[in-house]
Amino acid sequence: MKSRLHRIEIRNFKAFRSFTLNLEGRHLLVYGPNGSGKSSLYWALYTFLQSARKRPEHAIAKYFDASNPQNLLNIHEDATAKPGEIALTLRDIATRNDTTYRISQADHGTFQQPAILKGDLASDFVTYRFFFGFSDFKNSEKFDLWPLFEKEILPFCVSTGGQVPLDTWQAIKSGNPNPQNYSGYAGTDAYDSFKRKTNEFAAILPGIVDAISTEAQRFYDDHFSADDPAKVTLKLGVTTPPSATGSNQNDFRFTHPVIEFGIQIDGETIHRPQTFLNEAKLTQLALSVRFAASLVNLHESDLKLLVLDDLLVSLDMSNRMKVVEILLTEQFDNYQKVILTHDLGFFREFQRLISDDLGNWCIRILKGNASAGITAESNKNPLEKARQYINGHDLEEAAVQLRKAAEETAKRYRRFAMGETPRPGQFHSLSEDLKVARKHLAQQLPMALYKRVVAGTPEAHRDKLVCASDSDLDTDTSLDAATKGKLKAQRRHLRQFLSDTA
């Protein structure tokens, strides 16, 4: 990868009044409660990338035009004093040169820019909605993924024919599906245009779906098949292509595409996957399909973002941690990941998982709201927070942070000393981590004792390290008889240890 997203600047767009985020080429992990601007960040990146192929006369200016009902300006901001703008800065890794691209009502600097066009073809935006939709089919329903595909995958699909599938589909949707209302040439033109676009879409859709289907099987086999008692075969296919039939305007008819999802287990067809499979397995299949759609996108691009907007809220904990584990594998190395979450527990757990790679991550907390303004604050570690609370005389909160610091330190020590990485979903209490640390330290003690005390003492003098007589204990009036007995026994052990070592 030659370029990375270095800086995001957003002015007067959705929840943002004026917002800057310096990623410096790193992956981005963002926590923000509802209303703090996560989705606005998602839409800013999405709108920006798609702008490269939107013709200037059509699509971009309207989002920043206060007089246009489709504008996406911040409702609390004055568009005259502060016009809306999204600016992304890419930094060339080799030369460290920055290039800033902007979109606003007046500036469409991304149009036909190969770097942004390819970034759009290479990037993907994934939300929880796909996974909710995937497991929401009723028993009586055909498992037709088209409605879900149209909303959650098609906008990010690529075609080897060079067409933009979403644009072709939108041209069909914005056309008149039954142009017999037009008379004369107008009707003929609308009829021909609609039919041509439909045929074009029907030609490119199977290629897209087939590539995703093949990759989804590979993804499933790599990540989820290990515990399966039998081979799971999955398949997506366009079983009903979109069609515009009829030889004239009077019998014209449009048919929506159908993308069926099929499963076989050990060669046996599962006719109702939504009923037969449990929630966790359905989720694994959905993840395979959705991430396959990402992985078949363009690989050869400087800019390649994977933006996940609260993706994991729809998943159970075992699949949630599995997804994180997958995202951190080499398979997703060439993506610059942007992970947005409103789940504080997940935010903290994710930080723990990347604690060995923190240098490659920019971690931010969104604070504020659309009215007051939103800022991205760096995430202080618990010790820094404890110090801040102590300075503010909030001892209770300082204690909570100190406890967290102790937990993190014990966890890190356990990983470092034992070379042990917890499995996804595996948690240890502070006392467990401390016990492991104490045991490990205790095992190290004899060698440290030998090096520091015994090895530095001539062999002939080693018996002098512990007093030969216990008379000092006998005459010590501050000790009771039981304590004196214990200490004498411990001295015996120590003498024995020193003579063994010698």
Next chain:
Amino acid sequence: MALLAYSENTGDQDALISFLENVIDACVFELYFHEHMRDKDLLFHGEVIPLIQNYDPEASEQAQKAFVEQFYKAANAPDHPIRNRLLRLTADSPDLLAVIKDNGTV
């Protein structure tokens, strides 16, 4: 199952045919615009030739079909240069190849 039977007979064939058409289009573009495509790292002949050099036009129809399917699987793999160059063909040449593609003529 209808879907799996369908895919073996018809569905996947549509995808394959469409992909082959796109590869052939790109190879024809290269005959006309070799220099332009070389500058954009969009050359195809060098990637396609090794994959088809063992093609036997005298082989049985079934063998030829299997050969073409094998070509499709290899060249359309997510990280294969042929697939990736096809995907970025119009993005890297918005003023020439994208215009030709859009107009549907070479």
